[in-house]
Amino acid sequence: MAVKTFTTGEVLTSADTNTYLANAGLVYITGGIQTGTTALNVDSVFTSTYLNYRLVMTDCKTSITDRALRINFRTGGTTNTSSVHDYAYRGLRSTGVTGDTSSAAVSFAEIGIYIGTFADLELGAASIDIMSPQTSTRTFGVANAVGYESGAYQMRNGGFVYNGNQSFDGFRISLSNTGNIAFQWQLYGYRKA
Amino acid sequence: MSNTEPLIETFYDAITNTTIQRELTKEEMALLPELEQNEE
Numbered sequence: 004m005a006v007k008t009f010t011t012g013e014v015l016t017s018a019d020t021n022t023y024l025a026n027a028g029l030v031y032i033t034g035g036i037q038t039g040t041t042a043l044n045v046d047s048v049f050t051s052t053y054l055n056y057r058l059v060m061t062d063c064k065t066s067i068t069d070r071a072l073r074i075n076f077r078t079g080g081t082t083n084t085s086s087v088h089d090y091a092y093r094g095l096r097s098t099g100v101t102g103d104t105s106s107a108a109v110s111f112a113e114i115g116i117y118i119g120t121f122a123d124l125e126l127g128a129a130s131i132d133i134m135s136p137q138t139s140t141r142t143f144g145v146a147n148a149v150g151y152e153s154g155a156y157q158m159r160n161g162g163f164v165y166n167g168n169q170s171f172d173g174f175r176i177s178l179s180n181t182g183n184i185a186f187q188w189q190l191y192g193y194r195k196a
Numbered sequence: 197m198s199n200t201e202p203l204i205e206t207f208y209d210a211i212t213n214t215t216i217q218r219e220l221t222k223e224e225m226a227l228l229p230e231l232e233q234n235e236e
Binding site: 037041045075081 | 231
C-alpha cells in the first residue's frame with residue numbers, strides 16, 4: 004500500500020510526492036459540461052486501473068419536465084440496452100411526501116434524479132458510485148440524488164445493477180423521454196493501492 | 197413509446213479527448229431503451 008511516514012526533517016523528494024501524495028483516494032479521470040443534446044455518451048473511461056468509480060453530476064436540467072435521468076453502459080462505442088437492469092430508490096420530498104421508484108429486468112437504470120417541474124433550471128444533482136464496470140462481472144451502482152418535483156426538492160437514495168457478466172468501458176446518461184439534458188459532470192476512480 | 201425522430205447526442209471519448217455532437221445512426225436508434233410517457 005502506498006503509505007509512508009515522513010520523519011521530522013526528512014527531505015520530501017519528487018519521487019515521494021509522485022508516489023505518496025499524488026493520486027490519493029479518489030483520482031480525477033475526466034469530466035465536462037453536457038448541454039444541448041438528448042444524451043451524453045462517454046467512452047474509454049472504465050479501465051483496469053480502477054475497479055470502482057464515482058460519477059458526480061450537478062447543475063442538472065432538462066428542456067422538458069417530467070423526466071427521469073437514466074444510465075446505460077457502453078462497450079466499444081455501443082450502448083448496452085439488455086433487459087437486465089434492476090434499480091430501486093427510496094425517495095422523500097422536503098414536504099414529507101414519499102417518492103419511491105423501482106423496476107426490474109429493464110433496458111436501463113435510473114440514477115435517482117427526476118425533474119418534474121421547471122424545465123431549463125438547474126434542478127438536479129447526483130453522486131453515483133459505480134462498482135466493477137470494467138470487469139466481466141455484474142456492474143453495481145449506488146446513488147444519492149436530488150431533483151425538483153411537484154413543488155419540492157426530492158431526495159432519492161438507492162442503487163442499480165446490470166444483472167449480467169459484462170465488461171464496459173463507458174456510460175450513457177439520457178432521459179426517460181424526449182428532450183435535451185444539461186449538467187456538469189466529473190468522473191473519479193477509487194485508487195486501489 | 198418508441199423514439200422515431202432523429203436524435204442529436206453528445207459523444208466524448210477519453211482516449212482522443214474529443215467531444216462531438218451528432219445524429220444517431222439507425223443502428224444506434226434501434227438499440228435505445230424504450231422511452232416512457234411518464235414515470236411509473
